[in-house]
Amino acid sequence: ISSTPFLLVMFSVFILGCIVTAFFMYYKPSPTLLNHLLESSDCTKNIQHVDTATNDKNMTIVLLWMWPFGQTYEMNVCSSALISDGVVIHHRDIAGDLSNLPKSQRPPFQKWIWMNWESPTHTARLPGLNNLFNLTLNYRRDSDIKVPYGFLVTADTVEDFVPPSKDKLVCWMVSNWSPNHVRSKYYNEFKNLINIQTFGRAFNNYIADKDYNPIMASCKFYLSFENSIHKDYITEKLYFPLSLGTVPVVLGPTRENYENFVPRDAFIHVEDFKSPKELLADYLLLLDKNEELYLGYFKWRRHFKVNVVKFWAEHTCKACDYLRQKNEYKAFNNLNKWFWG
Ligand SMILES: *[C@@H]1O[C@H](CO)[C@@H](O)[C@H](O)[C@H]1NC(C)=O
Numbered sequence: 001i002s003s004t005p006f007l008l009v010m011f012s013v014f015i016l017g018c019i020v021t022a023f024f025m026y027y028k029p030s031p032t033l034l035n036h037l038l039e040s041s042d043c044t045k046n047i048q049h050v051d052t053a054t055n056d057k058n059m060t061i062v063l064l065w066m067w068p069f070g071q072t073y074e075m076n077v078c079s080s081a082l083i084s085d086g087v088v089i090h091h092r093d094i095a096g097d098l099s100n101l102p103k104s105q106r107p108p109f110q111k112w113i114w115m116n117w118e119s120p121t122h123t124a125r126l127p128g129l130n131n132l133f134n135l136t137l138n139y140r141r142d143s144d145i146k147v148p149y150g151f152l153v154t155a156d157t158v159e160d161f162v163p164p165s166k167d168k169l170v171c172w173m174v175s176n177w178s179p180n181h182v183r184s185k186y187y188n189e190f191k192n193l194i195n196i197q198t199f200g201r202a203f204n205n206y207i208a209d210k211d212y213n214p215i216m217a218s219c220k221f222y223l224s225f226e227n228s229i230h231k232d233y234i235t236e237k238l239y240f241p242l243s244l245g246t247v248p249v250v251l252g253p254t255r256e257n258y259e260n261f262v263p264r265d266a267f268i269h270v271e272d273f274k275s276p277k278e279l280l281a282d283y284l285l286l287l288d289k290n291e292e293l294y295l296g297y298f299k300w301r302r303h304f305k306v307n308v309v310k311f312w313a314e315h316t317c318k319a320c321d322y323l324r325q326k327n328e329y330k331a332f333n334n335l336n337k338w339f340w341g
């Protein structure tokens, strides 16, 4: 990954992405294409902006230094024109000795963007990162470029939501099982109180990608148990069931923190039930028998729609937008303390 030719290839891909983008901007996209772009990425919301920016031929290149987890993705979904340069660096791909970071002298205007979506528990703390970066791109609400795993938007029309038909009570899908996770301890107690249908590698019950949505939709409740508990670390484990019409039972940061992201009656929090744990099991059984109470968990859907963030193009677009809008000097010199505490 650190070989120069590879980076050159990526750099070229990026420039190509920008050229494609510029092409779209000069040859005004058709409404269908525009709609497609608007759906596929947030950063295209500023399309008006883009036209004016293009007229003065200002264009900036953002270099994605390494593909996140080695996975490539299309760049041409960004139609932002940029006025400042940045280098996006994915934490998980940084070598422990920092040897694979860009080595040449940094241009004075260039900003390095630290990108990471894993929680502090699952992110290696690397020495030497403190005085490198200018901006953070993270799920946390206090990052410079905020990219939560999902978000709600107000619906265009007010309509009652009818959840899909259900043939399972409580479901859980897990690939990484560790007995040390808080969620594992919780599950071990919980499974003796209520029937839980389990899926995923952890339970030798692997499900194909195409089966994920139908299975999720067929469960009344889903255990949205995060792998570790940190402020704002609320992942697709919440947003997938929400979007598919399944009620999430969450374990993660506090209820208050969840309510920063989604309405209070959209989910059940394990903390709502102090002890004994039976309360939670009893409550789910009660909801199972009482349709009206159960449907209460979908009232918010009259007014909101769920957006699950699409990795990773959307993130790079957001970085573009940020750089275009803010060009002030900024150094982020306490990354370690900020993220790992
Ligand atoms: C490029 O954008 C900057 C910042 O918006 C502006 O000051 C500058 O005049 C623009 N350059 C050209 C050639 O239009």
Ligand SMILES: *[C@@H]1O[C@H](CO)[C@@H](O)[C@H](O)[C@H]1NC(C)=O
Pocket: 108, 109, 110, 111, 112, 131, 132, 133, 134, 328, 329, 330, 331, 332, 333
């Ligand atoms: C970015 O951060 C580095 C390290 O703190 C600093 O030396 C550099 O001047 C900053 N650049 C900008 C454009 O803010």
